[in-house]
Amino acid sequence: MKAVLIAPRKYVQGRGVLSEIGTYLAMLGRKPMVLWDPCVKGLVGSTVLASIKAAGLEVVEVEFQGESTRSEAARVAEIAKREGADVSVGIGGGKTLDTAKAVAVEAGIKMVTVPTIASNDSPTSAASVWYDAAGNCIGWDCWPFNPDIVMVDTQVIANAPVRAFVAGMGDALATWLEAEAAFKTRATNLAGGVATMAGMALARLCFDTLLAHGVEAKRAVELHVVTPAVDKVVEANVLLSGLGFESGGLATAHAVANALPSLPECKRFMHGEKVGFGVITQLCLDDEKPTDEIYRIVDFEIAVGLPVTFADVNLEGIGRPRLKTIGDIAAAEGSICHNHPFKVTSDSIVDAMIAADALGRERKRLASNR
Numbered sequence: 001m002k003a004v005l006i007a008p009r010k011y012v013q014g015r016g017v018l019s020e021i022g023t024y025l026a027m028l029g030r031k032p033m034v035l036w037d038p039c040v041k042g043l044v045g046s047t048v049l050a051s052i053k054a055a056g057l058e059v060v061e062v063e064f065q066g067e068s069t070r071s072e073a074a075r076v077a078e079i080a081k082r083e084g085a086d087v088s089v090g091i092g093g094g095k096t097l098d099t100a101k102a103v104a105v106e107a108g109i110k111m112v113t114v115p116t117i118a119s120n121d122s123p124t125s126a127a128s129v130w131y132d133a134a135g136n137c138i139g140w141d142c143w144p145f146n147p148d149i150v151m152v153d154t155q156v157i158a159n160a161p162v163r164a165f166v167a168g169m170g171d172a173l174a175t176w177l178e179a180e181a182a183f184k185t186r187a188t189n190l191a192g193g194v195a196t197m198a199g200m201a202l203a204r205l206c207f208d209t210l211l212a213h214g215v216e217a218k219r220a221v222e223l224h225v226v227t228p229a230v231d232k233v234v235e236a237n238v239l240l241s242g243l244g245f246e247s248g249g250l251a252t253a254h255a256v257a258n259a260l261p262s263l264p265e266c267k268r269f270m271h272g273e274k275v276g277f278g279v280i281t282q283l284c285l286d287d288e289k290p291t292d293e294i295y296r297i298v299d300f301e302i303a304v305g306l307p308v309t310f311a312d313v314n315l316e317g318i319g320r321p322r323l324k325t326i327g328d329i330a331a332a333e334g335s336i337c338h339n340h341p342f343k344v345t346s347d348s349i350v351d352a353m354i355a356a357d358a359l360g361r362e363r364k365r366l367a368s369n370r
């Protein structure tokens with residue numbers, strides 16, 4: 001059995017760091033290709049382009065078409081090759097970043113990710129998630145290497161919608177709980193081995209950071225200000241969660257989150273929001289978690305506004321037959337839901353979802369009476 005940890009080569013986080021992007025890109029090449037959409041360019045374009053120019057680099061700009069599809073990655077890679085770009089820089093949300101990663105691999109050039117929202121843990125990861133043209137998730141690739149540089153400007157993150165920041169906390173909250181499960185069963189992680197002690201320590205730090213600073217950080221981001229709590233939670237959402245999930249492991253929280261979009265009512269939710277409900281479901285499956293720890297996690301989710309009930313994920317009144325669809329997908333052969341030291345079946349997932357909804361409603365009722 002081997003243990004494997006994978007990570008980006010350099011991680012840079014701070015207020016205003018985007019004004020230094022040219023200096024960092026100059027360490028990797030002379031002609032960066034920047035992939036972004038018009039909205040993101042409107043927000044950070046002048047800062048990025050001025051910094052690249054000041055570093056004496058020639059830039060190739062490409063407008064992202066909005067969906068992380070294989071054909072979009074092929075189109076952009078073709079441009080990168082034709083223009084002789086030597087660094088692929090994705091600036092924006094997860095889909096832009098995932099496409100830019102695929103382009104770097106296809107064109108054989110360096111890879112840089114610059115998330116403008118902290119809604120999930122893709123920026124540091126070696127994986128790209130693929131969608132079809134209609135926006136349905138169709139799978140993912142894990143590339144042979146992680147980004148060369150990840151740059152996170154905390155002011156840009158704090159200026160973004162708070163909903164994205166909270167969704168990132170949902171994705172990050174699952175990291176330790178799933179890594180712990182996968183470690184107990186020695187399940188192989190995305191890095192291709194079992195978790196290292198370092199991977200597990202980072203996952204645990206992610207969890208502790210969120211519970212200690214998440215509520216404070218959310219309040220600050222609502223005001224678009226950067227406080228030490230925001231710095232800590234951005235690091236948890238992006239770096240610790242990214243390393244923790246990829247070099248730790250995944251389990252039922254993500255299996256449920258990934259199955260939820262098969263119900264049309266759930267399509268509009270962000271990944272981390274669905275993971276938020278998946279976390280409560282996983283807690284209701286686990287026979288080892290102390291009740292007070294379960295309450296602490298559910299209460300945290302309620303405090304920051306993550307979904308904890310069926311109503312929160314637009315499934316109020318859903319019956320067992322439709323929940324079974326989720327259970328069947330989540331518990332399919334080879335699913336990550338089998339990375340637990342106990343047996344997980346479609347029916348046990350359905351039961352856990354029903355228990356999760358009741359638990360979430362009960363803790364919400366208690367919270368509103370306080």
Ligand SMILES: [Zn+2]
Pocket residue numbers: 120121171254271275
């Ligand atoms: Zn995730």
